[in-house]
Amino acid sequence: MDRADLARHWDLTVRELAPLGGGMNSQTWTATTDQGRYVVKAVPAAQATPLANGLALARHVDRAGIATGAPLRTRSGELTARHDGSAVAVLRFVPGRPLTAADQDVIGTTLGRVHLMLRDAVAEWQPFPWLAEDAGHLSVQPWIRPAVSGALRAYRELGPLTTGALHADPAPEAFRLDRGHCGLIDWASAHRGPLLYDLASAVMYVGGMAAAGTLIAAYLETGALERREVVAALPVLWRLRWAVQADYFARRVSTGDLTGVDSMADNAAGLADACRALTG
Incomplete structure (x- = not known):
């Protein structure tokens, strides 16, 4: 991708x-333009539809x-363009500092507001949860498949949950x-599923259930759930989120995927984190 490709x-x-x-x-780039x-974000062409769905949300x-880095439409009116085996999007730059685990109140409030905004959003999505218990890559370590199966079983035993984008x-x-x-x-990565999946993801990233009280309280204050x-x-959704994490890093280890990391040690570390959460 170069400047001429973008202008085209x-x-x-x-x-x-x-x-x-x-x-x-x-893959991502920053583009400084007269406008x-x-x-600029590029994903493999196979991910073109999920990317377009996420951009629509x-x-x-x-x-x-709420600023999201909304997409700029192409000359033909699409949200993405195809280039060299990739689906490419141009997104508006969102200023500001990235949050940290110390900003739990802001994370919880913003996530709840987003869920309220998306209540009427409609799109076609892969069925939730998007885990296959028979996937070959779950065999890269012996604990992974039983842990994923256990998390899925616990999820299926729950009653109906509030779903949305x-x-x-x-x-x-x-x-x-x-x-x-x-x-x-x-x-x-946008999908459709239980809103608790997003909340569980946020909880996972700030250190787990015991550490996320402020985030959960802020989310509840919005009335989203x-x-x-x-x-x-x-x-239960927190365990399922870690099962998704285990699946993700097992696939990367199995295929030797180094996108966004320096070495396979980074993928192994992600898998080890999931192991501690699911089997510890």
């Missing part, structure tokens, strides 16, 4: 294009008042705080 697909005059890095599932600053939330990976660094306003970027549903089912 988007109505932009690109002055500078620089690698951004940081993504484990995509403003943007982020980002656009919905952005219009409702999900960000699906609300890590602290996906939130951007700028002059009192918090945005939420990185929508390429009833307290009784959170109390009854969040621990």
